[in-house]
Amino acid sequence: MASIALSRPATTAPRAVTRATxxxxxxxxxxxxxxxxxxALTLLLPLTLVFAQxxxxxxxxxxxxxxxxxxxxxxxxxxxxASIAVPINLVFGxxxxxxxxxxxxxxxxVLITLIDLPFAVSPVISGMIFxxxxxxxxxxxxxxxxxxxxxxxxxPGIVLATTFVTAPFVARELIPLMQEQGCExxxxxxxxxxxxxxxxxxxxxxxxxxxxxxxxxxxNARAMGEFGAVSVVSGHIRGETNxxxxxxxxxxxxxxxxxxxxxxxxxxxxxxxxxxxxxxxEWRQQRASAERKESVDSSERIAA
Amino acid sequence: MSIEVRNLRKVFGDFVALDxxxxxxxxxxxxxxxxxxxxxxTTLLRIIAGLEPADAGSIHFHGEDATDQPVRERQVGFVFxxxxxxxxxxxxxxxxxxxxxxxxxxxxxxxxxxxxVMGLLSLVQLDVLAKRRPSELSGGQRQRVALARAxxxxxxxxxxxxxxxxxxxxVRKELRRWxxxxxxxxxxxxxxxxHDQEEALEVSDRVVIMNQGRVEQSGTPEEVYERPxxxxxxxxxxxxxLFHGRIHEGRVNIGESQLEAPEWADARDQEGVAxxxxxxxxxxxxxxxxxxxxxxxxxxxxxxxxxRLELDLVExxxxxxxHVPRARFDSLALAKGTRVYVSPTNVRVFALQ
Numbered sequence: 001m002a003s004i005a006l007s008r009p010a011t012t013a014p015r016a017v018t019r020a021t022x023x024x025x026x027x028x029x030x031x032x033x034x035x036x037x038x039x040a041l042t043l044l045l046p047l048t049l050v051f052a053q054x055x056x057x058x059x060x061x062x063x064x065x066x067x068x069x070x071x072x073x074x075x076x077x078x079x080x081x082a083s084i085a086v087p088i089n090l091v092f093g094x095x096x097x098x099x100x101x102x103x104x105x106x107x108x109x110v111l112i113t114l115i116d117l118p119f120a121v122s123p124v125i126s127g128m129i130f131x132x133x134x135x136x137x138x139x140x141x142x143x144x145x146x147x148x149x150x151x152x153x154x155x156p157g158i159v160l161a162t163t164f165v166t167a168p169f170v171a172r173e174l175i176p177l178m179q180e181q182g183c184e185x186x187x188x189x190x191x192x193x194x195x196x197x198x199x200x201x202x203x204x205x206x207x208x209x210x211x212x213x214x215x216x217x218x219x220n221a222r223a224m225g226e227f228g229a230v231s232v233v234s235g236h237i238r239g240e241t242n243x244x245x246x247x248x249x250x251x252x253x254x255x256x257x258x259x260x261x262x263x264x265x266x267x268x269x270x271x272x273x274x275x276x277x278x279x280x281x282e283w284r285q286q287r288a289s290a291e292r293k294e295s296v297d298s299s300e301r302i303a304a
Numbered sequence: 305m306s307i308e309v310r311n312l313r314k315v316f317g318d319f320v321a322l323d324x325x326x327x328x329x330x331x332x333x334x335x336x337x338x339x340x341x342x343x344x345x346t347t348l349l350r351i352i353a354g355l356e357p358a359d360a361g362s363i364h365f366h367g368e369d370a371t372d373q374p375v376r377e378r379q380v381g382f383v384f385x386x387x388x389x390x391x392x393x394x395x396x397x398x399x400x401x402x403x404x405x406x407x408x409x410x411x412x413x414x415x416x417x418x419x420x421v422m423g424l425l426s427l428v429q430l431d432v433l434a435k436r437r438p439s440e441l442s443g444g445q446r447q448r449v450a451l452a453r454a455x456x457x458x459x460x461x462x463x464x465x466x467x468x469x470x471x472x473x474x475v476r477k478e479l480r481r482w483x484x485x486x487x488x489x490x491x492x493x494x495x496x497x498x499h500d501q502e503e504a505l506e507v508s509d510r511v512v513i514m515n516q517g518r519v520e521q522s523g524t525p526e527e528v529y530e531r532p533x534x535x536x537x538x539x540x541x542x543x544x545x546l547f548h549g550r551i552h553e554g555r556v557n558i559g560e561s562q563l564e565a566p567e568w569a570d571a572r573d574q575e576g577v578a579x580x581x582x583x584x585x586x587x588x589x590x591x592x593x594x595x596x597x598x599x600x601x602x603x604x605x606x607x608x609x610x611x612r613l614e615l616d617l618v619e620x621x622x623x624x625x626x627h628v629p630r631a632r633f634d635s636l637a638l639a640k641g642t643r644v645y646v647s648p649t650n651v652r653v654f655a656l657q
Binding site for chain 2: 184185187188189190191192193194195198202203206207
C-alpha cells in the first residue's frame, strides 16, 4: 500500500503529443505492450491471486476466516489505531504546513527536513526507536514499569509507531499547495478585521480542503497497512496487539493460507477503495487548480 | 483622517528598503507614491497598513500613534495588486467578508449586510455579477470587487498597491478616471502606489516620488512636473534630454555653445548636466545665438499633431529627442539627414557630484 503513497497528482495537464514529439507506430505499440505486461505481472496477477487464494476453500470458509474472533479483534485494533493516528497527523500536518508556508522563522529548513524523516528511515528502525525509548530496557523503561504504564507490546506503542510513520503525508501534501497559493488572501482577511481562527477556517481551509483530503486518504491507507514499525512494537499478542497486517503474517506462518489470504483480501479491498477515493479527490483537485490557473491566465491575458 | 509617517526605516537583510522616510497625507486627499521598482513604495504602503513592522519610526492616524496597533484594528482598506480575492467565495461574499467576521455584538444584521454589499457593488457597477466567482470575472472587474471589499468596512484610510498594474492600457485608463470619481464620491484618505508617472500625475492630488528608499520630492502634480527638485525626478517624470557640460559663472559650456544658468552665477568650472524637456527644444535652420547646437536629423516619427525627432548632436556626439508641433515641422522641411540648429528654451542645471 505504501507504493501509492509517493505518487502525487499532476497539477497541470500535460500537453497533447504533437507530431514532433510522437513516435512511430511500431515503437509506440512495443512500449505499450511492455508496460501492460509489466503491470499484469506485478499488479494484476498478485491482486487476482490474493482473491483466488482467499476463496480457494469456498466462500463459507472465507467468511469464517474473517469472522474469526482474532481477525475481528485485529480489524478493530487497526481501526482504533487509524482513528487516533490520522486525526493527530491532521492537526500536526496542517499546523506544520501553516507554519512553514505562512511564516518566516529560524530553523524552517530543519523542520521541513524533519517532516520527511519518517519516509527516509526504514519502518523497522522507526519501531526500534520506540522500543529503545519505552521498552523494558529502554531509557524510560524502568520509570514506566514503576508506574505500571505499558507502551511497548501494547496499544499505545502501536499508535505511536503508526503516527510516526504516517506523519509526513498531510504536511507533504499541503506545503507545495499552500506555497503556491501564497498569503495574500490571508493578509486581505486580516486587514478586513478577521482574527487568526476566522482567517484559517474561512479563507485558508476552504482553499486547501481537497489537498488536505487527499493527504488524509493516503495517511489513512498507510496507517491501516503499516507492517514494519508496528510489527516491532506490537509483540504479536493474538486478540490484543495484532493489527490486520500482522494477523495476515501470523496466519501465513501457521500455514493457514486460505484464512491468511482472506484477511489479506480485506486489506486489498481497503486499498482499492482508497484508490477510488484518491482518484476522485485528485479529479476534484485538478478541477480546482485548473480553475485557479484559468483565473491567473485570464488576468495575464488582460495584462498582456 | 490624516496620515503621518515619521522617520520610517526598514531593512531586509542587507537591503535598505526605507531610509528615514517622513510623509504627511492630509485627510481626504488622494496621494500617489511614485517610483521605480525597488524604491520602497510598496514597503511603505504595507507598513502604513500594518502588514509589515517598521524597524524605526512611527505611523500616526489623525494624530494618534498607530505604530504598534495590530493590522485588524487599524481600520484600513487595502487593495492588493493581484486583487487577493477569496477564490472560493462569490463576489457578494467577498465584499461581505469584512462585515461577517466582526464580533457578534457589532456585526450588522443579515439585511444590513445585504444592503451595504449591494450598495457598494452598484457603486463599482458590479451588482449584476454578485453571484459570480472571482475566476469568472475580468481583471478590471476583479479589481473593482477588491475595492468594494476594502470599502465595505468603512476604512479610515484606503491603501492601494499598484491597483492597475496587472491591467491592460485601455482598462487602466478607464479605471483611473473611475477611481478619481470614486474618490470624489467617498472622500476617504487614499494612498496608492504606482510606477506609472502618467497614472500618478493624472489621478492624484499630490505625488510623492520615491527612489532608493527615500522621498525625492512631494507636491502637487503641477509642482513636481514643472519644478522637479532633483535630477532623478526630472528624469523620472516625462521625457527629458541631458546635455553634459561645464558650469562656469552662470553659464553651461557645451562645446562652443553656451546655455544660460543664472542660478549658478557663483559656479567656477564645475561639471554639470543641463536637463531639457523634449518639447522645450527650439529648432532653427541656421545658428541663432550662443545657445544654438548643431545637429543632424537621425530619425523622424511623423504621425499625430506632435512630430518626434531623434537628433544627433554634432559636437557632443550624443542623441537627443525633440517633440515639435506639426506646423513647425512642416515649415522647417525636415527629413532624415537634414542639418538643424537646436536651442533649449527651458533649462534646469544640476551639478555632478
